[in-house]
Amino acid sequence: MTSLAEQLRRLALPQSDPSLLSRAEAASLLFDCKEAAAVDRDTFFAIGCTGLEELMGIDPSFEVFQSSLFSSMSKGLERSVQSKAVNQQLNQNISLFLIHLSPYFMLKPAQKCLEWLIHRFHIHLYNQDSLIGCVLPYHETKLFVRVIQLLNIKSPTHKWHWLDPIRKPGVPLARGTLITHCYKDLDFMDFICRLVAKSVKVFSELPGNSAQLRVLLAFYASTIVSALGAAENITDSIVSMLLPYIQKGLKSSIQDYRAATYMIICQMTVKVTVEVSLVHSLMLQISKTLSKVPSLAREGVACLNLLLQTQKGDNLGKKPFNYLCNNPELVTLLQGLSEGYDISPLLRYLLPHLVCSIMKYDAGKLEREDHIYISHLEAILQTIPLEKDLDHLLASYPKALDAVLEEHLEGATDQADQNLFHQFISLSQSCGKYKFLEDSDTSLLLSLNHPQPAVRVLALQHLKDVIETSKEGFDQSFIEEAIFERLKDDNRDVVMSAFSALEVGVSLFFFFRYKVLERAVEILVKEEILKEKKELLDEAVMQLLPFMVITNANSKSSEWKMAICLSESDLCSLHPLLKGWPEALQAAIKSSKPAELIGAVNKEMILLFSKNMTSGDPSLLLQMVDDLICVAETESDNVKQKVTAHIIGSVLVQCCCDSQMKESYFSVAIRVFRFLDEKIRNLKACHPAEETPSNWSIETTQESLVPMDLLTAYIEKLDSDQTVDAEESAMFVFLLKNFIHHLKPPSSFPKGNLPNQGCPDQLFFFFSLLFTCKVHVKDSEVLFKFLSILWTYSFNLSNHLNYEVNAMLQTRALYIGYAVLVSQTYQKKKQLLSPSSPVLFGAIINGLDGGKECTHSKFEILTHGLFAGEQFSLYLDCIITKIMATLFEELQTQPKQKSQKKKLSEALESILDCVQNPICPSYVARSLMKILHEVHGEMILSHLLPALDRLLEKVSKEPETMLKDEAVFLHLILGKFNEHSATLLCKNQQSLDLFIKSLHAAKKIYEEIPPFQITALGQITKPFFAAVSDGMVQQKLLKVLFDLLLNCKNPLCAQTISSVFKGISVCAEQIVTELEPPEKTRSLTTVQQTRRQKMQQQKKPQEAELAPETSHFSWQRVMLILELLQHKKKLKRPQALVPALFNLLSRCLEPQASEEENMEYTKQLILSCLLNICQKLSSDGSKVPADVLDKEKFNVELIVQCIRVSKMPQTHHHALLLLGAVAGMFPDKVLHNIMPIFTFMGANVLRLDDTYTFQVINKTVQMVIPALIQVNFDLSESSGSVEEVVIKIIRVFVDALPHVPEHRRLPILTQLITTVGGERFLWVLLVLLFEQYVTKTVTATSSTDKDAVLEADTEFWISICCEFNIHSQFQSMMKIIHYLTELPENKEGNCKTKRTCKTKLKNQDGQLFNVESHSGKQLRHFKFLSVSFMSQLLTSQSLVKKIVECEETEELQKLEQRLLEDVLHYINTVASSVEGNADKPTAKFWRVLLSKSYEMMDKVNALLPTETFIPVIRGLMTNQLPSVRRKAMDLLNNKVQQRTRWQKSQIRQLLELVPELIAIVQCKRKEEEEEQAINRQTALFSLKLLCKGFGTENPMPFVPVLKTAIDLISSEKEEKNVMGSAFLCIAEVTCTLKAQTIPQLPRLMPALLKTLKNKKELISNEIYLLSAVTALLKVAETLPHFLSPYLMDCLLQVNNYGKICKINS
Secondary structure, X not given: OOHHHHHHHHHOOHHHOHHHHOOOOOOOOOOOHHHHHHOOHHHHHHHHHHHHHHHHHHOHHHHHHOOOOOOHHHHHOOHHHOOHHHHHHHXXXXXXXXXXXXXXXXXXXXXXXXXXXXXXXXXXXXXXXXXXXXXXXXXXXXXXXXXXXXXXXXXXXXXXXXXXXXXXXXXXXXXXXXXHXXXXXXHHHHHHHHHHHHHHHHHOOOOOHHHHHHHHHHHHHHHHHHHHHHOOOOOHHHHHHHHXXXXXXXXXXXXXXXXXXXXXXXXHHHHOOOOHHHHHHHHHHHHHOHHHOHHHHHHHHHHHHHHHHHOOOOOOOXXXXXXXXXXXXXXXXXXXXXXXXXXXXXXXXXXXXXXXXXXXXXXOOOOHHHHHHHHHHHHHHHHOOOOXXXXXXXHHOHHHHHHHHHHHHHHOOOHHHHHHHHHHHHHOOOOHHHXXXXXXXXXXXXXXXXXXHHHHHHHHHHHHHHHHHXXXXXXXXXXXXXXXXXXXXXOHHHHHHXXXXXXXXXXXXXXXXXXXXXXXXXXXXXXXXXXXXXXXXXXXXXXXHHHHOOOOOOOOOHXXXXXXXXXXXXXXXXXXXXXXXXXXXXXXXXXXXXXXXXXXXXXXXXXXXXHHHHHOOHHHHHHHHHHHHHHHXXXXXXXXXXXXXXXXXXXXXXXXXXXXXXXXXXXXXXXXXXXXXXXXXXXXXXXXXXXXXXXXXXXXXXXXXOOHHHHXXXXXXHHOOOOOHHHHHHHHHXXXXXXXXXXXXXXXXXXXXXXXXXXXXXXXXXXXXXXXXXXXXXXXXXXXXXXXXXXXXXXXXXOOOOOOXXXXXXXXXXXXXXXXXXXXXXXXXXXXXXXXXXXXHHHHHHHOOOOHHHHXXXXXXXXXXXXXXXXXXXXXXHXXXXXXXXXXXXXXXXXXXXXXXXXXXXXXXXXXXXXXXXXXXXXXXXXXXXXXXXOOOHHHHHHHHHHHXXXXXXXXXXXXXXXXXXXXXXXXXXXOOOOOOOHHHHHOHHHHHHHHHHHOOOOOOOOOOOXXXXXXXXXXXXXXXXXOOOHHHHHXXXXXXXXXXXXXXXXXXXXXXXXXXXXXXXXXXXXXXHHOOOOOOOOOOOHHHHHHHHHHHHHOHHHHHHOOOOOOOOHHHHHHHHHHHOXXXXXXXXXXXXXXXXXXXXXXXXXXXXXXXXXXXXHHHHHHHHHHHHHHHOOOOOOOOOOOOOHHHOOHHHHHHHHHHOOOHHHHHHHHHHHHHHHHHOHHXXXXXXXXXXXXXXXXXXXXXXXXXXXXXXXXXXXXXXHHHHHHHHHOOOOHHHHHHHHHHHHHHHHHHHHOOHHHHHHHHHHHHHHHOHXXXXXXXXXXXXXXXXXXXXXXXXXXXXXXXXHHHHHHHHHHXXXXXHHHHHHHHHHXXXXXXXXXXXXXXXXXXXXXXXXXXXXXXXXXXXXXXXXHHHHHHHHHHHHHHHHHHHOOHHHHHHHHHOOOHHHHHHHHHHHHHHHHHHHHHHHHHHHXXXXXXXXXXXXXXXXXXXXXXXXXXXXXXXXXXXXXXXXXXXXXXXHHHHHHHHHHHHHHHHOOOOOHHHHXXXXXXXXHHHHHHXXXXXXXXHHHHHHHHHHHHHHHHHHHHHOOOOOHHHHHHHXXXXXXXXXXXXXXXXXXXXXXXXXXXXXXXXXXXHHHHHHHHHHHHHHHHOHHHHHHOHHXXXXXXXXXXXXXXXXXXXXXXHHHHHHHHHHHHHHHHHHHO
């Protein structure tokens, strides 16, 4: 599995598991997987419910799950599309159920319940932890294995992958495996502990929980205890992980849980020692809760005893003791345990506290607790035997003892007893050690042996003061014995105090040293400490070495005794340096005179030690030399230390003079030389004017050792405190002389030309000894060869001798060279100028080292000494000035002539010849290459090819012998492959072969140096690749890169190849050559061709089997190339790759390829590359010219086939993104496949719940649909085909909506409608959603849930609408109203004649609501749902907010007017349907629909603010439809009646409506006479209301109203209802205008009286009569003083009508 596949697997969600998409097999516990696939959901539900009922009979606590997990609603619950909150609640219910189920897992009912949970809720995918926790206690059963087989835990990174081995064989899990995994994986141990804690918490609330928890707690105790026992060591992590659960167990009242906790504590404390604080905490918790579970009190006390037995019992406090003593059964428990076990640890804790609690100095009255303590103590002493020194425990209380003695003395009245007591006391005061100390109230002797450590420390401090002040009364033996005795103390503070006293004694009393040293050596040897630890032995010998040196001939002195003691100890037999020293010392003492004893013994020591070193183990020699030098370099004024330094120097020099030493000779010599050099330098610095004594001349002395007389004189002067600088200098000069003269030169020293890097080990050391050249080097030519290497050795990275040639040493070598060179002849100098001479190039390299000043000094030394003459001056200009111009800025170059250029070229070739010469040291070649780092070209590279060939051969055959300088040199050569020398690869086959060979040099020689392969790859840059003019060479390099990528195992190599390929500019044809399979180059461009080929293969299966495969096609190589191509930017003619990529895609879709390998990732790479090419060819998504890419080469059918065949969501995503890009380039190609694409999206992609899928859907919608819309506009002028396609696409999304995760539905539909156009197609989406609800949702929902489902769906529909602006929402509502208007009234009618909707298409799939395919009930439901939704939408907060925020007021006002018009028009249509269906069964529906329509109108009206409402009404009043005009006036009337407060601007707008209303009143249309009468009545009513509300303050606009009304009542042809309204209007206007009505009375009163005289018409129409009388009444009330001309007629008519009314009544 590739890394990308592994990452995708980790990110995969449970709902994307392939098993959920396949119905061939289904996970099952009770059935076979294939049988389970054939069982329907109801059967599984019945099985689960049956199991639950049986479990409820056993345990009533299961009843709570009957309404959740086993309810009928759970049958339709699909958790993959539920919200996060729903899934979380579901997981909690499942986890709780599985905890309840675990005790009954082996019962059949429990297995039935699990079967339902697995089938419906997929707990084997979503709830793996809970399921495993349920069955884990039964891990040794076959049923446990059956559950594990349901889980997909094959991935090595899966949490439960360790259980995978038992899945296939089906064998139960071995207990040993479980225990091993438990202590190795702390997460698993924590899982078990958490499972138990959670289960205990759940069952603790239920009665009789012990039986239910028994299996789990037994599993818990046995597993954790066994794991702790099996663990090799218990870490802090395990302890810290277990502690919280231990505390929970100790606090629990469940007996089994507490017992398991006791067992875990015991096992843990036996295996590991914990902190005292933790011991105290556990003791406190156990003792505190001991009485909580009385049945386990014995076990708790036993746990405490074991805890104290295995842990440190100090400072545990008194709280646990108090809790224990409060238990009345404590002594009984202790007595019972003591019969079979050792309880001394617990008694050791209890007894001191009991004694301390009882023994009180101020004991007055005993309290109740004291009685408890006394009774406990008495019972323990009487019933429990005290063992293991417990009976001596009371001796640790000296104060109590003192009190007893005092009491005894007070009671001793007899004189004889008192005398005996005082005699005893006097014995303790007869000497200083018996005197009482102030701090401890007891004697020094007793204090030194006191039970309390603090008192013993005080006694030792007192003894230290005695030693320092030399007090009397203390003999030496007592002090010595006391200190040595306390060194054996078991308390650390006491021992440290004893050491402190011992240091004072050693410094003040020399006699201490000998005994201390003797005792220390005796202890070290006796305990075999030194024998076991070599490092400690070496350190001890080196520290004791000065004490073994004889500086005093007095055999009675402490120094002599110390040296003899050390020589006679076993130390000499343990260390190889001291081997034979006791015998040699005794022989020297016996054979020497007293005056010569010191010199003879030291000489014998030098000879013996040097012999032991050279003849001993060579592997120990260097370490021994380092240790001796460390001792000799120790600065001290001590005589022994100074003499020891000279003895060690003589031993080391003698070793170098010994001919037996061969191994590590030069390493020893270098160390010795450094030691001597440092000593001499220090002496010179301290005493510069000191001269060697004449009697000790180093020139005349021929001895190989320092003269013993000189050493003896040196020691005598030191003893007498005289100056010894002269003797010390003489001895070190002697040592240096002997060292130089006896130094052994190597056999290779004077031979050969230029020493190679193979022998610097032998040569380098001699170069360090420059002042010895005259001793070892006689020939000046050889000397120059040595010097040249010394000048350049600092450049050697290998540094064989682990020695650094510093600048000072180099400069000295240069001065020596200068001193020798000035005396050379001209011929000798000329010889040194030859190109084969290493001197010249060594000097050049050396001239580049160091700072500018240092470089000048070195350069001047060489030029003045060696390079004098005309011949070198030009040579120097050619090389130094050209190559090192940047270094020597002061040197000016001369004008170059042809001869100079020729010599310059020759000089360059000379350097290159030297560099590639095999005998040239690698560090010299490397340094010269660094000088040439800016010099490039074919000539440079061609000269370096032999060296490159040689080094690459060494890398492949002998990599372990390669030096670091050679490795760096090879890297520098590879750096010469650049754009300046790239053309050589086309001309010289060897250069190409060597470069390819270097590309394969993957071995890493040195850790800090990258592999040569990486360096070679780094040279393939964009300029280098472009400079390779030959396309075949480029092709070969690409092939090598791809082959390397296929076979390399180094991530760095793969990353570098990826970077190289990304950087270079490649022609697509070259990639095609690498991608095309050799046996198949023709692409199958259509699906038909692919099918035809499959049929041909099926006809000849035998031939296909017999035909051998001509060549192997590596899909792995293709995948790697495609991975590189995915994001390749620098690609020439990328369209050339399209046929090859489609050819590969075709091969991927072949059955053979799918069977061989998993091709899904390959398909994804191909699709990704094609997408990359499309983006390159058309970055803005526009069409591509045919001359760039022919659309016939772009096989869209293959992409669609890829979508259909594949089951991987990632493949679908890549294909959809590619189709989105192709839609803009070749829209007509995608158009033919558009519906299969979106049908697939609806069936598969939309169901997935991840962000990437969501982005893919958005991208596809954004890119495909606009391109398709555009191509349809290009093909035809009408938009019908576009609408047909878009409706089909929207229908696909709507049909898939129930399967889309809830939180994805809104963004997906919003993106879809935004892409196709909200104003144009939002209403289509809504209509399709209504249709889906009416036809599908209602039938699938139970009657009790319909209201909740409808409410949720309505909220969702409203949220969709509110994603768009207010214009789109108003347009959509108007289009829905138009659509509803054009739908047939009923299905039973003639649908064909009534269908006039333009949006209804011939194709049934393009229709929105197909009346023919749906029932009449569904049609009516659809209409009602549409109107109800619009009514709710108009009151939604989101829509109101958008209206408020809308800034385009005029446009919004027009939209509101149009919407109100359409609503009113629809109301008119529905009203007519109400009348037409009054006698039919659907009459009630139409009345309800009409009511909903009026409600919708009211809500539109409510949305209109007054400033908008009035202009809208004004516009509606001019509408052509009378019904609209009438309804507008009704709305106006309602508004005027409801509102009481108006602004002046609003009143002004309302008054502007008066002329419009007058026009309606005066309008007469014969064809609409009835309709107009109603409208005129309404208009008169509106005028009446306006006059009533605003006429008082604004009378003038209503004067024309009065005139118009008078005209109406004056006419004899007017309809009586209209005249009645006119009378009422006159009444209101008269009351309002008052005096302004007087001019109209001559016209008003006659017309009014005339109407009253026509009794027949008035009596027949009561409303008419009432209106006329009301008008007369209002006129009489308002203008009584102006009616005298009409008073008689008025009285007469009123009286007549009064009589008529009485008669009628």
